[in-house]
Amino acid sequence: MNKEENVKKSYELAKERYAALGVDTEKALEDLAKVKLSIHCWQGDDIHGFLFPNQELTGGIGVSGNYPGLATTPDQLSSDLSEGLSLIPGKHKVQLHATYAVTDKPKDLDELEPEDFKYWVDWAKKEGVGLDMNGTFFSHPMLKDGFTLASPDKNVRDFWIEHGKRSRRIAEYFGKELGQQSVNNFWVPDGYKDNPIDKISPRRRLMASLDEIIKEPMDEKNTIEAFEGKLFGTGVESYTVGSHEFYENYALTRQKLWTIDAGHFHPTEDVSDKFSAFLLFGKGLMLHVSRPVRWDSDHVVIFDDALIRIMRSLVRDDLLGRTNIGLDFFDATINRVSAWVVGARASQKAILQAMLAPIDDLKKAEEQGDYTKRLAVTEELKSYPFGAVWDEFCVRNNVPVGEDWLDNIKDYENNVQFKR
Numbered sequence: 555m556n557k558e559e560n561v562k563k564s565y566e567l568a569k570e571r572y573a574a575l576g577v578d579t580e581k582a583l584e585d586l587a588k589v590k591l592s593i594h595c596w597q598g599d600d601i602h603g604f605l606f607p608n609q610e611l612t613g614g615i616g617v618s619g620n621y622p623g624l625a626t627t628p629d630q631l632s633s634d635l636s637e638g639l640s641l642i643p644g645k646h647k648v649q650l651h652a653t654y655a656v657t658d659k660p661k662d663l664d665e666l667e668p669e670d671f672k673y674w675v676d677w678a679k680k681e682g683v684g685l686d687m688n689g690t691f692f693s694h695p696m697l698k699d700g701f702t703l704a705s706p707d708k709n710v711r712d713f714w715i716e717h718g719k720r721s722r723r724i725a726e727y728f729g730k731e732l733g734q735q736s737v738n739n740f741w742v743p744d745g746y747k748d749n750p751i752d753k754i755s756p757r758r759r760l761m762a763s764l765d766e767i768i769k770e771p772m773d774e775k776n777t778i779e780a781f782e783g784k785l786f787g788t789g790v791e792s793y794t795v796g797s798h799e800f801y802e803n804y805a806l807t808r809q810k811l812w813t814i815d816a817g818h819f820h821p822t823e824d825v826s827d828k829f830s831a832f833l834l835f836g837k838g839l840m841l842h843v844s845r846p847v848r849w850d851s852d853h854v855v856i857f858d859d860a861l862i863r864i865m866r867s868l869v870r871d872d873l874l875g876r877t878n879i880g881l882d883f884f885d886a887t888i889n890r891v892s893a894w895v896v897g898a899r900a901s902q903k904a905i906l907q908a909m910l911a912p913i914d915d916l917k918k919a920e921e922q923g924d925y926t927k928r929l930a931v932t933e934e935l936k937s938y939p940f941g942a943v944w945d946e947f948c949v950r951n952n953v954p955v956g957e958d959w960l961d962n963i964k965d966y967e968n969n970v971q972f973k974r
């Protein structure tokens with residue numbers, strides 16, 4: 555039996571097993587095809603970007619490794635992204651950072667215009683993907699003493715406020731051009747290495763700066779802002795201005811999105827428990843799906859318990875429609891395109907596995923106090939043949955099944971990346 559026949563047969567058998575439990579695998583395949591991930595461009599070039607490629611990374615984020623084949627031009631990065639997208643089933647979005655502007659003359663962050671992103675809009679149209687945006691509030695000399703929007707220096711704040719305003723116009727342009735909402739994510743590194751005296755003034759300044767940035771109304775059809783907090787960063791261990799509580803409340807009161815980066819919490823904190831609590835009140839969520847390992851928050855996402863719990867919460871509580879699932883990790887010790895493929899496919903697998911469950915039936919059991927059934931069925935489900943359904947999803951979406959995609963990466967390395 556060849557692989558194709560094997561996948562087909564396995565899928566038919568899996569379909570019957572799930573059907574016996576009341577789970578419709580066809581419906582799950584349809585639903586999964588509707589879930590867009592937002593793939594982060596910066597995994598492709600170690601967050602260098604094109605505006606200031608030689609600027610060292612600051613703001614407490616770092617990339618390790620020097621795997622050959624680094625993309626250093628817009629054409630190289632867009633080609634790598636296209637290669638990655640061709641190995642990820644379905645249609646998705648791509649997240650850019652402001653530093654990925656493609657300008658004809660040198661420009662600073664407070665000078666960017668929508669047309670500096672025409673390169674990416676043209677590429678996105680060709681690729682059939684949407685674009686999300688991120689202002690870049692780090693790796694820049696105006697990050698002064700660790701502060702941007704919350705700086706005590708008005709000149710510093712004004713520079714970053716202008717950048718934030720421009721990032722919104724760029725996101726609006728993405729939305730208009732591509733016909734789908736562009737999420738504009740804000741993360742700033744502001745904080746102190748050591749214990750501050752005054753914890754409220756920097757937060758007051760951050761709030762005022764953000765209010766100034768979002769002052770001009772924009773049609774949400776085109777763009778909406780999202781705000782990402784953090785527990786701490788390297789070099790900013792004692793106090794982060796934009797903490798989770800700060801942004802949760804900010805997003806709530808301004809009717810914006812709250813961004814939850816899975817790498818930004820206490821190691822034992824379960825981020826998946828936050829979605830339902832926030833979405834009872836809030837407008838929507840953006841996720842930065844990531845994998846914390848000790849003090850690093852950005853390892854390549856894998857199919858682990860944390861990821862499974864995240865996707866289960868979204869599926870079981872029916873929150874996929876109000877959640878933008880972005881990826882955020884960077885690893886330069888492996889082929890950078892493969893990192894996208896591993897992280898994206900793991901995320902989709904976790905969503906699919908969550909969908910392949912008799913959710914209504916389990917909710918009913920829970921309501922009736924039948925915790926025995928809840929435990930027994932969810933445990934048995936773990937060894938159900940969901941991999942066969944995943945393989946079928948890959949076949950239907952014309953991407954390689956199983957580890958076959960690694961052959962594409964090897965060819966791409968030899969023919970493209972290693973020749974740079």
Ligand code: RNT
Binds near residue numbers: 741
């Ligand atoms: C940093 C945040 C932020 C960045 C990207 C590059 O801790 O997670 O989202 O990773 O903007």
Ligand code: ZN
Binds near residue numbers: 815
């Ligand atoms: Zn993030």
